[in-house]
Amino acid sequence: MSTTDSATTASISTTEGRPDHPDHPPRAASPFAALTFRPFRWWFVTQILSASGGMTQAVAASWLVLQMTGSALALAALSGVTMLPSLLAGAWCGALIDRLDRRRVLIATQSTLTALSLCFYALIETHNAAYWSILALSATSGLVNALDGPARQVYVLDLVGRGRLAGAVSLYEVILNTSRVLGPALGGLMLTVGGPGACVLVNAASFLAPLAVLLALRPHRQADNDAEDAADAAQHQSSRVAQASTAARTSRRGATRAGLRYAWSVPAIRSCLLIAAASGILFNSGLMFPLLADRVFHLGGGGYGALLSVFGLGALPGALIAARGGEPTSRQVAFLAAATGVATMATAYAPDPVLLYLGMALVGFCSIWMIARANTFVQLRAASEMRGRVMGAWVMALPGASPITGLAIGGLADAAGARIAFAVAGLAMLTIVAASRRALA
Secondary structure, X not given: OOHHHHOOOOOOOOOOOOOOOOOOOOOOOOOOHHHHOHHHHHHHHHHHHHHHHHHHXXXXXXXXXXHHHOOHHHHHHHHHHHHHHHHXXXXXXXXXXXXXXXXXXHHHHHHHXXXXXXXXXXXXXXXOOOHHHHHHHHHHHHHHXXXXXXXXXXXXXXXXXXXXXXXXXXXXXXXXXXXXXHHHHHHHHHHHHOOHHHHHHHHHHHOHHHHHHHHHOOOOOOOOHHHHHHHHHHHHOOHHHHHHHHHHHHOOOOHHHHHHHHHHHOHHHHHHHHHHHHHHHHHOOOOHHHHHHHHHOOOHHHHHHHHHHHHHHHHHHHHHHHHOOOXXXXXXXXXXXXXXXXXXXXXXXXXXXXXHHHHHHHHHHHHHHHHHHHHHHHHHHOOHHHHHXXXXXXXXXXXXXXXXXXXXXXXXXXXXXXXXXXXXXHHHHHHHHHHXXXXXX
């Protein structure tokens, strides 16, 4: 453990042996077990607000770009510049997170994202917002999020400890999908009442609550996490992987490359990263969702927001079920990925809006269940000294791979139609599962 990590080990207000301490999770397999620990409960609530604000701004930005350009490739480019920093710098940021105090990193990133939202608001209100300026602000936000993403992933473990990690990760998916319900609904209302500037201002304000929690609380870092993870690594990893872990631990030079080599050398982790990259098409709400709503079903801005909300409503029970499942298995991840691929392909050819909404709810249900289990599986399978770098690789895959998958799917949508593009997303998922059948057996 680094010196900066050691600085975070001070207990907040609990002591060893108390029921709400992260080292003593409740016996019941409740999806809300992590919420019995007060710091995570506060963080959970504020993240719902913040994620909803982010979705509200994303709805406005995507709609602005679609109205300005009318191009699927322009939407893909918006997504691409936002996610490209995660793809290019995700592993490096993960290595950095292994050495830094995650709480301090998040304070810095959340403050910066607030300032960027206020700049976007000013451009809109002064009528100076243009496609290039939206791209520039999105790229800058993406650069900040490349560091913010892996910090959030590991910060959850810092807050709740290993015993509650499965439930906490799944509850984090509840946060994201609650935001997919609240954010688009609020975004549609703000677009109607106050215009896109109001959506962006809501996002800027939504960062205040998590900043307050970060400033007020210091997480208790579970003291024996590293010992447990080392034991797991000894049992489950090959000697070659263990040697790679030791080399990365003893030398910071080349730590990023070592982290990527480690993640790729473990077949099950590698397969989960590929599945995460493919699933990014489904979670890229600024690409396929507006195209289906506008070009195929002619639903307008309100229908676009409703489509996102339906996806989120379907995803909520999926995340809750994932939280009840204990530690995930590779077979479970493979089965859920295949189910997500089938549901996506079926939804792509929905004949009317009613079946589109029902199909999108099913896609949300399967995909979030799948990604929550895959995320937890990767975190628990990774060696403790590699966890930050592995989660940096995860961020490179989801959402970092979106510049590649988004441009490919956006170009396909312009050439062959939104239905075929969405179906290809499901086919890609099924292909990866088939190719990874041994690794996920």
